[in-house]
Amino acid sequence: MTVAEPVQRAIVLLSGGLDSATVLAEAKECGYQIYALSFDYSQRHRSELDAARRLALSAQVTEHRVIDLTALGALGGSALTDTAISVPEQGGDAIPVTYVPARNTIFLSYALAWAEVLAVNNVFIGVNAVDYSGYPDCRPEFVHAFSTMANLATKAAVEGHQFHLHTPLINMTKAEIIRRGIGLGVDYSLTVSCYQADAQGRACGHCDSCRLRAEGFSAAGIPDPTRYC
């Protein structure tokens, strides 16, 4: 009698954007049973969450949880959560005002908690340190330090269940990410990247995130399915 391999399970952080949609497809391709995790932190681009729901449904994930993090939005300090701060339309060298204080630290901390409750050891996140906005919590050194901390933080880790943080896109250009996603069958028309997308998920075409996305499709030589306002 052949004993079947147990199905491996993974949590995928799913924002609803291009990168996380690609990571979701990558985790599925690896054979993981998927638990998708999204966050409502009163972000301007609420249609991002609708995109996350469409992607989760399309990928037939086992469970999709949207965590209420309005407390993070209420702390302020970012153009993504504070309507008094404008979303910039030009990239620059400095970390932009769209940076949300400690966002990935908080997102990954919840993923760590949920992983422990589910007894899941694998977490995927679509951070990228090449064509990105310069956010410090997207860099490999941050990812490495978070993993080290996570493996000291939990009862699961103390009991020998190592926490593995997968960042398959971290060293890819946006064009490489798009080509990889197309190869995996990702329907990018389901995704929303724009920082100020309208309620229908239509993009502004001017913000940093729109710019990186459009340049990525152009460099990949793939038609851009983004709907603009």
Next chain:
Amino acid sequence: MTVAEPVQRAIVLLSGGLDSATVLAEAKECGYQIYALSFDYSQRHRSELDAARRLALSAQVTEHRVIDLTALGALGGSALTDTAISVPEQGGDAIPVTYVPARNTIFLSYALAWAEVLAVNNVFIGVNAVDYSGYPDCRPEFVHAFSTMANLATKAAVEGHQFHLHTPLINMTKAEIIRRGIGLGVDYSLTVSCYQADAQGRACGHCDSCRLRAEGFSAAGIPDPTRYC
């Protein structure tokens, strides 16, 4: 003309228990202007939050914020948030069921976010690795790893503002903590430690937290002001 030293500011994680009350007093003694941070994660012992409010008022903190983390409680996995799991009345060698998955990681992540928004570099937390319940996220190696991660995670850190995590109680016994607090004028009758305190803040006298607290007062030779059910 003498230029006055600028007042240093600090965030203090304030649960409402004995340890955090002592840390609050310690941070005040060091001359910090205090921003107190508490969390509502649907913990059984809700009167702990009332205690936190009393302590914050008594210490005349600059601001006291209570963050809604009901999403953490909803993840389950702990006797402190899931009424289907009983609070144990006997200590043991294993990490007890009162452990909340990734709790301190999430608490400190919010402190990191708030610190960045306030432009504060100092955060105090009352973790203790001597007379404690064996939670992994109270150990010095966890604290060290969190600090390392935090100093890679934020825009503030990239711009040279180091994040300092102060754990003045980490190597103290419960009796030493109590003696130190009494020396600093802490009114421990304001605090609630019990995992299943009633709505009036009266303690059960049987849980792990009650046991550690009672043994601490006894060893310190200081009258125990705890009100029991």
